[in-house]
Amino acid sequence: MILKYLKEYGPWYILYALSTLTYHFMFYLYHLPQHYFLASLAINLVFFSVWTLQNYQSFKGKLLELESLKAFDDLPQGHLPTEIAYRGLIYHLVAKEAQQVLDIKREQDHLEGLVKMWSHQMKIPVSAISLMIQTHQMNKSELQDQIFRLENDINNLLAYLKYKQDDDDYRFEEISLKACVSGVIKKFSSQCIAKQLHIKLIGDSSIITDGKWLGFCLSQIIDNAIKYSSPASDIKIRIDKNSIEIQDYGIGILEEDIPRLFEQGFTGYSGHEHEKATGLGLYMTKQILDKLRFSIAITSQIGHGTTVIIRKKY
Template identity: 50%
Template structure:
């Protein structure tokens, strides 16, 4: 502690020693009695010793406070302008640190809730597959549909974790939205057949984007169109140089739910009513499209259908 004290106040002691040397030089040059200098030096040294003890006690108290303090209120004795600046800086750092800890806690809690929700969603297709296996009634089309659901839930979770960790692997190239849609329709053909849905595709949209992530975003929209369509319904995909529009003749979305569709974890009336939503699909879609510099807009009417438009963001 003494070494730290001397290090902090070394400049002042060096200044005192320099001034003492100058006074001694003055006495020597003017042939003044050295006794007067020694008397003055004794008084000054005694005063310096007393002041040093007082400064050291204050320095030790501050050092112990800094080593053990838990709240900024404990730094109330730091009254010098420079000390107040340090105190304000410590307060700002602690506030920022507390906010980061709170954010991390919320993120951890959100991840736990997500895992619970995801596990619950996975149980449904797994239970269906288990029941078919136990009863020896393995319907090929139904098995494919349940496996497709499992694949979608897993894909959504993995992409969510990747985005949450700010780990992305975008690779921009010229893409054909028609090719992507055709691949997705082939992927979801079992779901189309299960609900006897017809699909109509018009035009194409050539754009520079990341094919994998654009495909993921479009798959979420197309999956919702299939999920909430009525048996025997229709899905239309229209593309031009402005963007891509996906329309369905499903149950539609309540007007009060529309502004919150892209919130994380929001399922809305349809999700609660049919217990098919995780609240991540459209949230992830919006996150991905934002990174791709694309926009998404949704219009819907209950019992009439939903229209989703994806295009380039306006500059």
């Protein structure tokens, strides 16, 4: 403890010794009586010794208190400007670290809830396939549909995890919107055939964006259009300059549900009725479109269908 004390206050003692030697040298140069110097030195040393004892006890107590510190609230209240500044700095660092821990915990809870919801969603096609096997009623078309749903859900989950882990995974280049939409339509061709849906694609335009992530967003919207369309109906997709409009003639969305469609986990009336929605597709779509600088607007009417417009922002 003494060594620690000397390490912190040693320069003061060196300065005191140098000052004393300087005064002694001045007395010597001017031939002043040395007993005056010795008398003043003795009194000075008494005061200095008392200050040293008090300062050492204070230093020792403060150091022991800091070494046994377990929480920020136990930090001793300082009165010196440097102690107040250090306390403020420590408070700032503790608050910053606490916020980081809270953000990590929130992100972990979010990811855990996401995986649970998606796992529950993927149980539906697995249960359907299992039931077909148990009852020996293997319908090829239905089996393909359930396998497609399972693969699509897994791919969506992997895409979302990749999006969250690598926020810079974008490659902007000039693409054809018609080619991008056509690729998504081809992906859902078997579902369209099963429901006897006819997709009409009109127009084309070139745009600079990330084709992979835009295709992912379009797949979420077109998947919903197919999912909630009435059998043997049409889905119209119009491509204009810097915009894509997707219109279906399905069951529609309640007016009060539309403002909440992009909230995580919100399924609304349509999702509950069909028991096929996790409420994550449009949430992900909105997040990604914001990164790609696209706006998305939805209008709908129960029993008459839904229209989704994606437009490039400048």
